[in-house]
Amino acid sequence: MNSYRTIYEYGSDEFTEERSRFIGYAKPVKTEEEAIEFVNEIKKKHKDATHNVWAYTIGPTMNIQRYSDDGEPQGTAGIPTLEVIKKEDLRDVAVVVTRYFGGIKLGAGGLVRAYTKGAKIGLEAAGIIDRIWYQEVKIKIDYNQIGKVQNEIMNLGYFVKDTIYLEDVEFIIYSKPEDRDALVERITDITNGTAKISDGEEFYLTEKDGKIILD
Known part of the structure; x- marks a missing residue:
């Protein structure tokens, strides 16, 4: 492979949606073990959070793809987070979107939009690059x-x-x-x-x- 897209460094950003606080984290990783370690690190940092949704892709052909809704309704969090990574065509990237529930339910569509935004701002903070x-x-x-x-x-x-x-x-x-x-x-x-x-x-x-x- 003569080139691929990934992110430059660790990055994070956050926003508030209907009183819920969302924090997007992204980090370049070389192995699935590194990705899991990063996910666990953020989960430990935000062990009091309502959800720590995550996704990652590993390998030149994205041959490893994993995600978790971490308690959010199926299909509303982990898959949207993974889809942001895939849409940007990024390899060797792990993303975690942390949510602190603010008391107002967002509905399925609202959750998809919120986790999509959380993944995007985390990746933007990390800096998308070409190798x-x-x-x-x-x-x-x-x-x-x-x-x-x-x-x-x-x-x-x-x-x-x-x-x-x-x-x-x-x-x-x-x-x-x-x-x-x-x-x-x-x-x-x-x-x-x-x-x-x-x-x-x-x-x-x-x-x-x-x-x-x-x-």
Whole structure:
């Protein structure tokens, strides 16, 4: 999988609906064990709450999906919470929506809307991001080629992780795998084949609004 959507960090937000207090929590998780641990952590934090509804998805294809209404009428809480995660196409995410009952019943439709909103605000507070697969490309050149190579890299929109100045100058570039050959071809062309180009590691990087965020 070259990319997937998830959330950046732990986040929470809350609102009040007909005197009931709803708190939405969201956290990135890598395993089902981490998701369960997070759910239990929030349940312990709000052990006096009326309900702690939760849902999570794990795996690149959302192969693990779980939810709980935690005492709310069936289909009014856990499934709406899970559906928000799925609608946003998020992987490796756990959400808990805590409710403190305020004395006024919301009805089935009202509960669905409230838990949907609770999940949304929790995810928004956590920050929805893209995880993109990148290839590290190392370009070693002579000092007299710095200007044109640097300008070309910037014009092509590649991300420069580092520039190392030793006997030669080495640029360490992040490239999407499908763009790697075009980069190599262009740098080879403008340096008349004198650039020494090698591949480094491959890994997921975080992107938000199309820009790389270094963790």
